Amino acid sequence: NFANLWVAAAVAILLLSAVTFAPHWFADSLREGGNPSSNPAGVVGPWQMMFYQEALSFLSLASPFWFLTGLVIVKLLILLLPYYDRNPERNLLLRPLSLVIGSGLLVLILYFTFLGMAGAHYGARAVLAIRPAPALEIRGSQVYLEKNCAFCHQVFGKEGRREGPDMAVVLQRGRSAEWVQRFIMNARLYQPGTTMPKYDLPLEDLEALRVYLMSLDPTKRKFGIVDRSVLLEYGSFGVWGDEKK
Structure with a gap:
């Protein structure tokens, strides 16, 4: 029922928040944590993951805290989409809220993917x-x-x-x-x-x-x-x- 959905959403949010923030809060003092936002070795990953590395690098420069906070907000927008977009239409074009959020994420993924592909030539x-x-x-x-x-x-x-x-x-x-x-x-x-x-x-x-x-x-x-x-x-x-x- 509706109450169970809210409980499931709350549990999912807590788990995602823990996965996002735990590596920052509980770092091993004897080792330097792996940081996907930094790539001094120039290792180029597969094209389908370039957007992830480029997004982490680009968005975490100004403030890692606000970047992590923004990441949690994006996750919330996706997880809670069924709750605040109750339009019964099945046609995506008739659901403007879902269309805007989905299109925005797609544009960001494409942008950072092309940015990463261009970056594969750094150091040439x-x-x-x-x-x-x-x-x-x-x-x-x-x-x-x-x-x-x-x-x-x-x-x-x-x-x-x-x-x-x-x-x-x-x-x-x-x-x-x-x-x-x-x-x-x-x-x-x-x-x-x-x-x-x-x-x-x-x-x-x-x-x-x-x-x-x-x-x-x-x-x-x-x-x-x-x-x-x-x-x-x-x-x-x-x-x-x-x-x-």
Whole structure:
């Protein structure tokens, strides 16, 4: 009967809320919890799950709490749909409320799926000074590609994902060389809760990556797009595409 339906809905809501919030409340202090909203390794999932990863990454950037709250609200809208949409019509076109909610979810799924498919090419190219580019900068750009930094960052608004800040801000904010290296090693010392992982790099690679990041000054040099395979294999430019003045 109607009362039993409300009890079943309440139990389902409690279970979904527990599944949503429990991993955040009861984290193992000895391990770093798996976070599907962060993908520093650049692992590309199957196309049918791309919307899930992209939605988590995109929507959880501003506030994880409000994202989780919004997720629970969406679940409630779906679970309680039979209660607040009592239109007896079987034709979906004659049920505007259900049509709007269903269409909205479908549009979001398609949008984040296409966004994820576009993101499968992150890290295929890198931004590098055309000339001159010292060997240390070239090595730093190689480390940048090897560690898949483009899956979270862009350079001059290009060749990467907009999850983290644009790498050009490193120089613009006047960071010291020591600060940049420490941040790369453990960003959570400066920004608790950040999704950026720790990087245990050899000192030479750490310094090279720091030099590369601090060389991104478009006011002094021209920058171009470098193919990943060419840069990693030959350590040379192979620049093609548009230049950044």
